[in-house]
Amino acid sequence: MEGDIAAMGQYIGAGLSAFGMGLSALGVGNVAGNFLSGALRNPSAAADQTATLFIGIAFAEALGIFSFLVALLLMFAV
Template sequence: MEAEAAKYIGAGIACIALAGAGLGIGNIFGNYLAGALRNPAAAQGQFPNLLLGFALAEATGLFGLVVAMMLLFVV
């Protein structure tokens, strides 16, 4: 019984990574938009960096989701 509760608590804690990923992605796109509005000529040059930052932030959230699912269904 206690092990079942521990699984759910661990999965919930692992899902905090999803909130962090959401905040990170919002921060990345918000700062890109602010910079693009200040200097539209440089916006296209920074677009690959935007996509790289988005991919890394999203990967962090996906890893947290995978850990949560493994805690729930594998362990």
């Protein structure tokens, strides 16, 4: 009985950490969309902001990778 409760907690935790992966995808889309919006308004300044775009995408994607690792740890940790 107690093993079932522990397994249920693992699956619930892994499911909740999956929200982090989805939200990081929204974050990457938000960063890229705002960059594109700004680049269309001022194309001459777009080349200067490309490094900032990649840094923002890397930070947002890193949160998704951390969330994925937490989900894997919760699922398969003994």
